Amino acid sequence: MAAKRLAVPPLKAAVFLLCLVPLFWLVWQGFYGGLGANPIQALERRLGVWALRFLLIALAVTPVRQMTGWSALARLRRMLGLFAFFYVTLHLLSYVGLDEFFDWHAIGRDILKRTFITVGMAAFALLIPLAVTSTDRMARRLGGRRWRLLHRAVYGVAPLAVVHYWMMIKADHVEPFLYGLIALLLLSWRVNKSLTARRGRGPKISIPAGGPARP
Amino acid sequence: MLLRQASDIRPSEITDRSLYLDRRRFLSVGIGAAAGLVGLAGTARAAALTGYRKTMVLAKDAPTPFKDITTYNNFYEFGTGKSDPSRYAPKYFKPILPWTVTVEGECAKPGTIGYEDIAKPALMEERIYRHRCVEAWSMVIPWIGVPLATILKRFEPTAKAKFVQFVTLMDPKRMPGEMMPILDWPYREGLRMDEAMHPLTLLAVGLYGQTLLPQNGAPLRLVVPWKYGFKSIKSIVKIRFVETQPKTTWTTEDPQEYGFYSNVNPHVSNTRWSQETERRIGDFFRRKTLMFNGYGDQVAHLYAGMDLRKYF
Numbered sequence: 001m002a003a004k005r006l007a008v009p010p011l012k013a014a015v016f017l018l019c020l021v022p023l024f025w026l027v028w029q030g031f032y033g034g035l036g037a038n039p040i041q042a043l044e045r046r047l048g049v050w051a052l053r054f055l056l057i058a059l060a061v062t063p064v065r066q067m068t069g070w071s072a073l074a075r076l077r078r079m080l081g082l083f084a085f086f087y088v089t090l091h092l093l094s095y096v097g098l099d100e101f102f103d104w105h106a107i108g109r110d111i112l113k114r115t116f117i118t119v120g121m122a123a124f125a126l127l128i129p130l131a132v133t134s135t136d137r138m139a140r141r142l143g144g145r146r147w148r149l150l151h152r153a154v155y156g157v158a159p160l161a162v163v164h165y166w167m168m169i170k171a172d173h174v175e176p177f178l179y180g181l182i183a184l185l186l187l188s189w190r191v192n193k194s195l196t197a198r199r200g201r202g203p204k205i206s207i208p209a210g211g212p213a214r215p
Numbered sequence: 216m217l218l219r220q221a222s223d224i225r226p227s228e229i230t231d232r233s234l235y236l237d238r239r240r241f242l243s244v245g246i247g248a249a250a251g252l253v254g255l256a257g258t259a260r261a262a263a264l265t266g267y268r269k270t271m272v273l274a275k276d277a278p279t280p281f282k283d284i285t286t287y288n289n290f291y292e293f294g295t296g297k298s299d300p301s302r303y304a305p306k307y308f309k310p311i312l313p314w315t316v317t318v319e320g321e322c323a324k325p326g327t328i329g330y331e332d333i334a335k336p337a338l339m340e341e342r343i344y345r346h347r348c349v350e351a352w353s354m355v356i357p358w359i360g361v362p363l364a365t366i367l368k369r370f371e372p373t374a375k376a377k378f379v380q381f382v383t384l385m386d387p388k389r390m391p392g393e394m395m396p397i398l399d400w401p402y403r404e405g406l407r408m409d410e411a412m413h414p415l416t417l418l419a420v421g422l423y424g425q426t427l428l429p430q431n432g433a434p435l436r437l438v439v440p441w442k443y444g445f446k447s448i449k450s451i452v453k454i455r456f457v458e459t460q461p462k463t464t465w466t467t468e469d470p471q472e473y474g475f476y477s478n479v480n481p482h483v484s485n486t487r488w489s490q491e492t493e494r495r496i497g498d499f500f501r502r503k504t505l506m507f508n509g510y511g512d513q514v515a516h517l518y519a520g521m522d523l524r525k526y527f
Binding site for chain 2: 037040098101103106110113115167168170171172
């Protein structure tokens with residue numbers, strides 16, 4: 001059993017390497033001038049966009065798995081979620097370390113005064129407990145039900161990330177709109193799923209005329 | 216002249232500026248002053264401007280490289296990405312010439328003026344100015360242009376002319392961004408009369424010794440160095456003298472965020488950017504933003520007694 005868990009399936013290994021491509025591409029461009037005249041801003045923005053993409057990819061795992069019946073996808077979900085956390089952490093570090101160069105005073109005021117930064121920070125803060133409890137051990141310690149409940153916080157992170165992106169842009173909201181649309185589709189699929197599940201359960205529960213019996 | 220008393224003008228810098236390697240390179244590419252117009256009309260490639268005087272160096276730092284000035288632009292008429300204008304403007308924005316500016320409104324002699332009547336060696340000056348974008352980045356640009364006042368006076372604005380409005384070309388075929396409902400096209404800007412007549416205010420026709428590239432606002436644009444970059448409207452086709460404060464594009468878009476004056480002011484922050492610091496293109500560290508972008512000695516008197524937090 002232990003030996004089996006250590007072995008990394010080839011699909012997972014391939015996806016892992018694929019997830020690192022955007023980072024290597026950005027580093028490469030950074031060294032060879034591909035990030036343009038304002039490389040710090042370009043890096044910061046692109047890391048942010050990649051964080052949002054990974055977040056949406058992670059959120060797409062369950063719907064795609066259920067629609068296609070490709071159950072192997074389930075094993076990628078945690079890794080993809082952690083990559084979203086990885087890129088958002090790099091995005092935050094590029095803001096703190098490169099853009100503001102650890103000017104905590106300025107960063108503090110940005111968080112308080114600039115709503116898009118407040119929202120972005122809230123999204124990041126919500127992701128921290130999810131990353132911390134992502135290990136098997138933590139999931140066992142929390143227990144399946146509580147763990148699942150906690151990890152539903154990601155449904156709040158996605159809209160916050162889209163709002164953060166939307167508010168950062170002066171005009172031309174096409175891109176954040178598209179990401180928002182994808183987030184909306186992924187979340188409404190879940191709402192729909194849970195509603196159908198509840199409706200499906202309906203006829204099986206017979207409620208007596210006097211209301212449900214109290215235990 | 217009073218303007219030359221500014222603390223950051225050094226005589227040594229004025230002489231050195233003519234020796235930029237970049238300019239030499241582009242001069243050798245250029246075909247001469249007269250052929251410049253042909254170049255502009257034909258291939259949208261810049262051509263050398265000659266015969267201008269070097270009058271003011273009002274920035275003590277080295278100019279931003281030509282490549283950065285011409286590839287990092289905000290010109291939504293060609294797309295909202297920073298590299299969109301340099302990618303698309305040379306492709307779509309042609310021919311540029313002939314170009315005529317209509318001047319109308321509260322003036323005794325309304326009429327038109329052609330690009331060739333403005334880009335005259337006798338009128339042109341090189342001015343090295345700091346350029347501060349509202350997005351908290353900045354550049355140093357060696358502009359070539361004509362003081363706006365020189366041009367405006369010809370049309371004899373009347374006592375009723377309290378403001379000047381500027382309008383960019385509206386031609387979605389040559390400016391495809393105008394097909395997108397991003398802003399309320401055409402782009403419009405405005406200045407108070409005394410701001411427009413101020414000696415620092417320039418009608419630019421070139422930079423780095425050559426005609427403006429389409430992504431920089433060819434063939435002529437405004438340069439108001441103490442205001443955020445978006446006030447310096449590009450590719451102007453209309454100038455109108457008006458009695459009341461005119462509508463301007465970004466103020467219409469979001470009046471809370473972009474004021475009519477939009478003077479560079481580190482004490483008044485924007486919804487998205489604290490304006491206390493800026494990143495000079497090419498620098499790693501941010502630098503402190505200066506009141507009126509460092510041109511307070513020359514322009515602060517225009518705003519004496521005004522609450523600049525209210526009139527931001």
